[in-house]
Amino acid sequence: MSAASALASRVAALLAHPGVEARPQAAAGAWPLDLAEPPDVAALYAAADGLALPDGTRILPRGDLARATAWLTEERSLDWASDLLVVGEREDLVIVLDLDAASARAGGGVLEVPTDGLASFQRVARSVVGYLERRLGVAGAEAASPEVRAREAAARRDLPALAEALAEAMYPGAERQVAHAALTLGVLLSERGDEAALDAFARSVEARVAAAARGAAAPERLAAWRACEIAAREAGAEAIAAACAARGRGAGEGRGGA
Known part of the structure; x- marks a missing residue:
């Protein structure tokens, strides 16, 4: 056809x-x-x-x-x-x-x-x-936008579907959605002890910073890395949590020297 x-x-x-x-x-x-x-x-x-x-x-x-x-x-x-x-x-x-x-x-x-x-x-x-x-609700409907698929995959903790959606280009203005989806991906990878979780957490941080109000990038970066550290620790991934903490400290030192 x-x-x-x-x-x-x-x-x-x-x-x-x-x-x-x-x-x-x-x-x-x-x-x-x-x-x-x-x-x-x-x-x-x-x-x-x-x-x-x-x-x-x-x-x-x-x-x-x-x-x-x-x-x-x-x-x-x-x-x-x-x-x-x-x-x-x-x-x-x-x-x-x-x-x-x-x-x-x-x-x-x-x-x-x-x-x-x-x-x-x-x-x-x-x-x-x-x-x-x-x-x-047509059966076999065309796939939704990656933003919708990422949100739905995060809600059901579907790691493959979430990673697939986040691999696509996201629409401008979807930064907060991306931040949440990437944080969830980081948690799911942390639960497996997969160091790729750090990349997911880093994307979550950058998305949060991109969505921050003018002049609020530095404190938002600190808060975002702290959230990633907590999430990784709750997932039982102490090494990944420590790496997030180190990146957060680095962000804080960068702010202090600015």
Whole structure:
């Protein structure tokens, strides 16, 4: 089966799902950007001009995308990149497609943005069709974004899945999520006595520092290494805990000499 046929089949399965309401395709408008329309979006609009899911998720008609994006960015005075496009909504969330034309944001994808924090992007899926599959709980759905997979893997303490997710590029603004996921990975590796835990802890520290407020990097680094030391010790890895403590002392000495 070709990629186009596979996408068409996935879209057909979405539209056939109980409770999904779709607009007739005949009203489909033009793609609003000079950038190429993603294949999954084209397949979706080839079958329906917008749809609604039972949970209240709504994908806008194609002809409404540019208007919705312009209205939101102008109404809220948002300094969004030109390759961000509003494609839908759900309750108090705006659903945004990031095309990441310059490959500056980890490949882009589907973002959820709270209406009361329209600069707080949370990537949840790689594609619109994949996003809808996950909202509907479709079996064999496309994998979620690495940020979501890392969070879910950390919650269930799944070391292989967590390491796999963290190996992928993370979306800007996900530093706190990365810090927690990497700390969890460090704990799981510490429980095995694996010295790779230090690399995981170091990533957690750097992510915490990256998320820190201006001027707070030094104390945040100290606190982060202290958290790693405690976590390693609770995991029964005294040598790794001692190494974390040493790195924390080094960070403190660096601050003192600044």
